[in-house]
Amino acid sequence: MSIVKSVTCPICGCLCDDIELTVENNEVVKVKNGCAICESKFIGYRGHHRILTPMMRKEGKLVPVSMDQAVHAAAEVLANANYPILYGWSSTSSEAQRVGVELTEEVGGIMDNTAVVCHGPSILGVQEVGIPTCTLGQIRHRADLIIYWGCDPWSAHPRHLERYTSFTEGRFEQSQWKAYMQKLKAQAGQKKVESATARIDAVRTPKPQTCTVSGMPQTMHSDGRKLIVVDVRKTMSAEMADYFIQVEPNKDYELMQTLRVLVGDGEVDVEKVAGVPVEYLKEVADALVNCEFGVIFFGMGLTQSAGKFRNIEIAIQLVRDLNSKTKFVIMPMRGHFNVTGANVVSAWQSGYPYGVDFSLGYPRYNPGETTCMDVLIRDELDASLVIAADPGSNFPKKAVENMVKHPLIVIDPHMNATSMLGDIVFPSAFVGIEVGGTAYRMDHVPLPLKKVVEPPKGVFSDEEILTRILKEVKMIKAKKAAKKAEA
Amino acid sequence: MVEQKLKVTLLSGRTIEQGVGKEKGKSSNEYFDACSMCYMDGEDMKKIGVKSNTNILVSTDEGSVVLKAVKYPRAPTPGLIYIPYGPWANAICSSKTTSIGMPTFKGTPAEVEAAPDSKVLTMAELLKSEFGR
Numbered sequence: 001m002s003i004v005k006s007v008t009c010p011i012c013g014c015l016c017d018d019i020e021l022t023v024e025n026n027e028v029v030k031v032k033n034g035c036a037i038c039e040s041k042f043i044g045y046r047g048h049h050r051i052l053t054p055m056m057r058k059e060g061k062l063v064p065v066s067m068d069q070a071v072h073a074a075a076e077v078l079a080n081a082n083y084p085i086l087y088g089w090s091s092t093s094s095e096a097q098r099v100g101v102e103l104t105e106e107v108g109g110i111m112d113n114t115a116v117v118c119h120g121p122s123i124l125g126v127q128e129v130g131i132p133t134c135t136l137g138q139i140r141h142r143a144d145l146i147i148y149w150g151c152d153p154w155s156a157h158p159r160h161l162e163r164y165t166s167f168t169e170g171r172f173e174q175s176q177w178k179a180y181m182q183k184l185k186a187q188a189g190q191k192k193v194e195s196a197t198a199r200i201d202a203v204r205t206p207k208p209q210t211c212t213v214s215g216m217p218q219t220m221h222s223d224g225r226k227l228i229v230v231d232v233r234k235t236m237s238a239e240m241a242d243y244f245i246q247v248e249p250n251k252d253y254e255l256m257q258t259l260r261v262l263v264g265d266g267e268v269d270v271e272k273v274a275g276v277p278v279e280y281l282k283e284v285a286d287a288l289v290n291c292e293f294g295v296i297f298f299g300m301g302l303t304q305s306a307g308k309f310r311n312i313e314i315a316i317q318l319v320r321d322l323n324s325k326t327k328f329v330i331m332p333m334r335g336h337f338n339v340t341g342a343n344v345v346s347a348w349q350s351g352y353p354y355g356v357d358f359s360l361g362y363p364r365y366n367p368g369e370t371t372c373m374d375v376l377i378r379d380e381l382d383a384s385l386v387i388a389a390d391p392g393s394n395f396p397k398k399a400v401e402n403m404v405k406h407p408l409i410v411i412d413p414h415m416n417a418t419s420m421l422g423d424i425v426f427p428s429a430f431v432g433i434e435v436g437g438t439a440y441r442m443d444h445v446p447l448p449l450k451k452v453v454e455p456p457k458g459v460f461s462d463e464e465i466l467t468r469i470l471k472e473v474k475m476i477k478a479k480k481a482a483k484k485a486e487a
Numbered sequence: 488m489v490e491q492k493l494k495v496t497l498l499s500g501r502t503i504e505q506g507v508g509k510e511k512g513k514s515s516n517e518y519f520d521a522c523s524m525c526y527m528d529g530e531d532m533k534k535i536g537v538k539s540n541t542n543i544l545v546s547t548d549e550g551s552v553v554l555k556a557v558k559y560p561r562a563p564t565p566g567l568i569y570i571p572y573g574p575w576a577n578a579i580c581s582s583k584t585t586s587i588g589m590p591t592f593k594g595t596p597a598e599v600e601a602a603p604d605s606k607v608l609t610m611a612e613l614l615k616s617e618f619g620r
Contacts (some may be wrong), residue, residue: 039488041510048511116588144526156501234562249496289498304592371588393574396582396590397617404618416513421620
């Protein structure tokens, strides 16, 4: 039995690097410091859903084949395709992503990563107006106003509050954990009193069943870090917040534009915007201006709702306005553990962060035209390779329908929806558990991923599988070129 | 009075249970339980005559899917339904990208009706019915 300390968790963009694993007989048997999702991965990764041998579809069923057979078949598909999509890349190492760019260029395809269905619009917004941002370390030590807009860190980034924002001890700002626990106790006490009163009255007053937005509580004016959550529904993160603003669906743009007006000392001549009374928004604008170091973290609530990249653009402009009065930064809550790396690697290799089209022999980038979702919906592809992602689960039905019309190569450790739909399936080693590498945290800080156990026999890393396919593609193309020259 | 169909706004997104389920394995019971359900407002559930854990049929322009209705525990969400990310949500989410690559996973108009006698399909059954594999 051995204990491996300071392991980086390969799940979400937080990349918590304080995980402690107990390893026994080449298996992780205990996880310390991780969240529920972290524990589920480190303990559950070797479950029955694991793929252990390459497979190919024959007569409608996936049957085991040798690695050489699978590599040759995949290379044939890619070398002969006119417009293949190479998609995923966000749950693997930057070393594998680098090989992926070379392979995509070699086969003249489209390289796209999962940003297209998460923070692609954020990248577009940043390309419009730039981004005032910083590292999570700066936020941890200095931020006194935290805003989560259209995201629920308690569900998707469970340790974000604990490691980087409200519940962490910074050098200049203290953790609000004790204050939160006191608030919970007070709420529990209040509920007991209400319940007892109702029993005495024998008539329970029905609770209002409508969305209500209340004014800013007095506690927002006390010392210490403050947490505001803006969302369309009351999430667990919203329950933890000092102030929750319930915005109507698809109206974030209006709300942010109103805040820009109020921050700029302008007048708003309506009573409500996006379901929120303007008098409350004035209090919010005052809180934004009067903090010393504020941060907006935003998620899919902005990027996937009406407005999409325009929501991000206006959020960044709000932060830019605030910087004329105080210090403010903004950061997307990146989902997959190395989706940031996928953007970084793609940008440094090709010049563009996602949706890169190599079909003309040089990289082109035109979101809406070269993004894989649009290519899929227009059914312009003739093959696809999916690695370290699961579009079978996470793409709309119409896109998947067109994906499975053409040969589908899948590289993944899991038997997930995409593997089940694949024509050629490669098992791969878990990055960050069975193979090391580099991943980029949501604030663009690169961190090393550790290898803590050996992968199963015959299971290779993403990087090695891609390298073998690339080598085979080059051989097939060289043979073709030689034949053409002879003719 | 019970309405046959209720017009709502569909949101899809993350839940902690979906996160735990996807890491445990997409063929796990945890993933199925976490993703083949739909959070609804309690009053909206009364309107279509369903209680928690009753099956419902959710339809959009993209198609229909049977899910288990669950009352959203934290606060009223009238007119909103929430389905965790997964193949069940994506059976009905809008594929319109507004020419920027991103489908509309949140804010799609939808209709909900009670379907107590319909079965929630497993992931394998759902993929077979949608894609024939």
